[in-house]
Amino acid sequence: MSYKIVVDSCGELTEEMKQSEHFVTASLEIEVDGYHIIDDATFDQKDFLRRVAAASECPKSSCPSPERYMEMYHCDAEHVYAVTLSAELSGSYNSAELGKNLYKEEYGEKQIHVFNSKSASVGETLIALKIAECEEKQMSFEEIIKTVDAYIEEQHTYFVLETLETLKKNGRLTGIKAMMATALNIKPVMGSTPIGSICQLGQGRGMKKAIEKMVAQVKKDAIRPEEKILAITHCNCPERAEDMKKMVQEQMKVKDIIVLDTAGISSMYAADGGVILVV
Numbered sequence: 001m002s003y004k005i006v007v008d009s010c011g012e013l014t015e016e017m018k019q020s021e022h023f024v025t026a027s028l029e030i031e032v033d034g035y036h037i038i039d040d041a042t043f044d045q046k047d048f049l050r051r052v053a054a055a056s057e058c059p060k061s062s063c064p065s066p067e068r069y070m071e072m073y074h075c076d077a078e079h080v081y082a083v084t085l086s087a088e089l090s091g092s093y094n095s096a097e098l099g100k101n102l103y104k105e106e107y108g109e110k111q112i113h114v115f116n117s118k119s120a121s122v123g124e125t126l127i128a129l130k131i132a133e134c135e136e137k138q139m140s141f142e143e144i145i146k147t148v149d150a151y152i153e154e155q156h157t158y159f160v161l162e163t164l165e166t167l168k169k170n171g172r173l174t175g176i177k178a179m180m181a182t183a184l185n186i187k188p189v190m191g192s193t194p195i196g197s198i199c200q201l202g203q204g205r206g207m208k209k210a211i212e213k214m215v216a217q218v219k220k221d222a223i224r225p226e227e228k229i230l231a232i233t234h235c236n237c238p239e240r241a242e243d244m245k246k247m248v249q250e251q252m253k254v255k256d257i258i259v260l261d262t263a264g265i266s267s268m269y270a271a272d273g274g275v276i277l278v279v
Contacts, residue, residue, distance in 0.1 A: 001078055001079055001135065001138065002076060002077045002078050002079070003022060003077050003078070003079040003080070003081070003131075003132075003135045004022060004023075004024065004072075004075055004077035004079070004080050004081070005022055005023050005024070005080075005081045005082075005083065005128045005131050005132060006024050006025075006026050006069065006072045006073070006080070006081065006082040006083070006096070007023060007024070007025055007026070007082075007083045007124055007125070007128045008025070008026045008027075008028060008063065008064060008082075008083070008084045008085055008090075008092045008096070008124070009025050009026065009027045009028050009039040009040065009263055009264060009265055010028065010039075010084075010085045010090070010092070010120050010121055010124060010263070010265040010266055011025075011083060011085075011117070011120075011121065011122070011123075011124025011125050011127075011128065011263075012121060012122055012125055012233055012260045012261070012262065012263045012266065013025065013125065013128075014125065014258060014260065017125075017128070017129075020132075022132055022135075023128060023132075024072060025040065026064040026068060026069060026072055026082070026092075026096075027039045027040045027064060028061050028062065028063050028064060028090075028092065028264070028265050029061065029062045030048075030059055030060070030061050030264055030265070030268055031059065031060045031061075031062075032048070032051045032052055032055050032059045033051065033054075033055040033056060033057055035051060037264060039061075039263055039264030039265055043263060043264040043267075045235070045236060045261065045262070045264075045267050046236070048264065048267055048268075049235075049236060049267070049272050052268075052271075052272075053272075058165065058166055058169040058170065059166065059268050060170065061090075061170075061265055061268060063085075063090055063091045063092040063095050064092065064095055064096075065095060065099075066095050066096075066098035066099040066101075066102055067099070067102065068095075068099070069082065069095055069096045069098070069099025069100070069102075069103075070099040070100075070102040070103045070106065072099075073099060073100065073103045073110065073112050074103065074106075074107060078110075078111060079111050079135065079141050079144075080110065080111065080112045080113075081112075081113050081114075081115060081128075081131050081144075082096040082099075082100075082112075082113075082114040082115065083115045083117055083124045083127045083128050083131070084096050084114065084115070084116060084117060084124070085117060085119075085120050085124070085265075086116065086117055086118050086119055086120060086192070086196030086197070087116045087118075087196060088118075088195055088196040088197040089120060089172055089196065089197070089198075093114065093116045096114040097114050100112045100114060111141045113141070113145050115127055115131075115148060115149075115152065116152075116196065117152065117196070118152055118155075118192060118194070118195065118196030119152075119155060119157040119192055119196065119278060120157065120265075120266065120269070120276075121157075121233050121262065121266040121270075121276045121278070122231035122232070122233045122258070122260060122276060122278045123155060123157045123192075123231075123278040125231055125258075125260070126155065126228075126229060126231050126278055126279075127148060127151065127152060127155070129229065130147075130148050130151050131144060131148055134147050134148065153194075154223045154224075155278060155279070156191065156192065156218070156221050156222070156278070156279060157191060157192035157276065157277075157278045158189065158190065158191045158192075158201070158214050158217065158218060158276070158277045158278070159190050159191070159214075159270065159274065159275060159276040159277070160187055160188075160189055160190070160204075160207060160210045160211055160214055160274070160275055161187075161190070161270055161271055161273070161274035161275075162187075162207070162271055162272060162273040162274060163271050164188070164190075165271070166268060166269055166271055167198070167269055170269075172198060172269070173198055174197075184205065185205055185206050186203050186204070186205060187203060187204055187205075187206060187207055187209075187210035188200050188202070188203045188210070189201045189202040189203060189204065189210050189213050189214045189217060191217070201213075201214075201217050202214075202217065207240070207273070211240070211243075211244055211247070211275065212247070214277065215244065215247045215248055215251060215277075216251075218230075218248070218252070218277060218279060219251050219252050222252065222254075222279055225252055225253065225254045225255075225279060226253045226254060226255060227255055228254060228255055228279055229254070229255050229256045229257070229258060229279075230248060230254040230255075230256070230257050230258075230277065230278070230279040231257070231258045231259075231260070231277070231278050231279070232244055232245060232248075232257065232258070232259045232260070232275065232276070232277050233259070233260045233261065233262050233266060233270075233275070233276045234259070234260075234261065234262065234270075234274070234275045234276075235261075235262040235266065235267050235270040235271060235272055235273060235274045235275075236261075236267075236272050236273065237272075237273050237274075237275065238259075238261075240273070240275055241259050241275060242259070244275060244277065245257050245259055248277075254279065262274070262276070
């Protein structure tokens with residue numbers, strides 16, 4: 001059965017995924033002080049971080065239009081899936097759902113399913129890989145939806161950032177008490193809730209301590225980690241990501257670990273030096 005997986009650009013693709021005909025990216029867009037960026041293969045992280053550092057205003061993002069999703073669903077594949085940013089954090093999920101309705105009005109019936117990742121960044125990557133794994137096992141469309149939904153329910157997302165300013169200013173931290181003890185270099189350990197919003201899990205003095213606490217939390221929460229791929233993504237701090245990978249390997253057994261650089265939207269929210277971990 002032929003299949004296609006549309007991942008919004010908050011989800012980073014591995015090199016193998018980029019080479020594969022099964023995965024495509026629906027690009028979000030970013031605005032930094034009037035400068036327009038499309039989050040696709042042309043995204044230049046260093047230039048972006050330089051622009052953000054010099055900007056007088058916080059960067060803003062916009063999701064793909066329903067029409068854009070509709071165009072991406074219009075292909076030869078019999079099964080089409082979309083994986084989007086958490087519906088609690090972005091309009092991308094609603095846009096992908098509207099695109100499905102538009103497709104049906106325009107072209108008729110097709111097996112299309114939109115997954116709300118309830119996550120972001122490499123959380124979406126892992127969900128897309130899970131869909132592909134199910135397709136390769138030749139499971140039915142309905143079975144795949146059921147299996148992937150169960151996988152999403154068990155998935156946890158964690159992150160430690162140098163700054164939460166962009167998340168805060170763009171209204172992504174609603175309901176979280178102010179925790180910016182910057183003078184003391186306190187770094188909050190953040191995570192996803194079951195519905196896909198953001199919560200605080202703990203904190204540490206400095207990035208190293210906060211990351212140690214995050215990895216301890218990952219170990220505590222993980223459900224059958226030996227059967228799962230753990231993914232790490234970092235914004236302009238490869239050494240930090242490698243240290244995290246070693247820390248995880250020393251403390252728990254996982255099926256595999258992938259480490260990626262943040263694409264545009266994840267770079268915008270993670271900010272310079274931020275790290276995200278999903279399992």
